[in-house]
Amino acid sequence: MKNLIYLVVAIVFLTSCTKDKTTVSVINNSCTDTISFSNQILPMVQTYCISCHDYGNSTGYILTNHANISANASLVYNSLLGSSVQLMPKDGPAINDSLIKQFSCWINQGKQNN
Ligand code: HEC
Numbered sequence: 712m713k714n715l716i717y718l719v720v721a722i723v724f725l726t727s728c729t730k731d732k733t734t735v736s737v738i739n740n741s742c743t744d745t746i747s748f749s750n751q752i753l754p755m756v757q758t759y760c761i762s763c764h765d766y767g768n769s770t771g772y773i774l775t776n777h778a779n780i781s782a783n784a785s786l787v788y789n790s791l792l793g794s795s796v797q798l799m800p801k802d803g804p805a806i807n808d809s810l811i812k813q814f815s816c817w818i819n820q821g822k823q824n825n
Contacts, residue, residue: 742812742813742816742819742820744816745820745823745825746813746816746817746820746823747825748777748817748822748823748824748825749825751813751817752780752813752814752817753776753777753780755806755810755813755814756774756780759799759800759806760774760799760800761774761775763800763801772786774787777824781822781824784814784817784818784822785818787799787814788811788814788815788818791805791806791810791811791814792805792811793805
């Protein structure tokens with residue numbers, strides 16, 4: 712009887728864990744268009760991130776221009792997915808999948824300053 716109780720507890724525990732995954736789906740990273748830093752990447756960061764990641768705030772991550780965004784590109788990408796670092800924008804919701812895909816493509820295309 713005791714073993715049965717342990718089994719039930721284990722099953723409840725395991726199934727509850729699988730519901731805790733991040734909400735963002737897998738992103739299709741194949742792009743045909745060249746992503747523009749100034750027309751696509753920078754406006755996205757300005758819309759969703761700069762309110763907390765500009766000079767003078769205390770997050771430690773300044774995301775204002777090509778140099779500092781490209782230097783932190785992998786970390787930023789993971790934060791958009793909420794994968795291994797905290798999901799950003801802080802407290803969610805995640806930005807649109809198509810914008811995350813653009814960011815990924817921009818990295819794959821060599822983080823151009825275009
Ligand atoms: C409401 C404020 C806020 C917004 C908006 C925001 N962030 Fe953050 N971000 C934070 C804070 C605060 C931290 C520091 C970690 C913490 O204490 O939560 C942080 C940390 C990070 C980190 C480091 C994560 C880590 O675990 O090392 C990255 C990368 C990041 N933010 C990227 C972004 C990006 C990209 C956006 C826009 C899509 C964004 N943030 C929008 C507040 C914000």
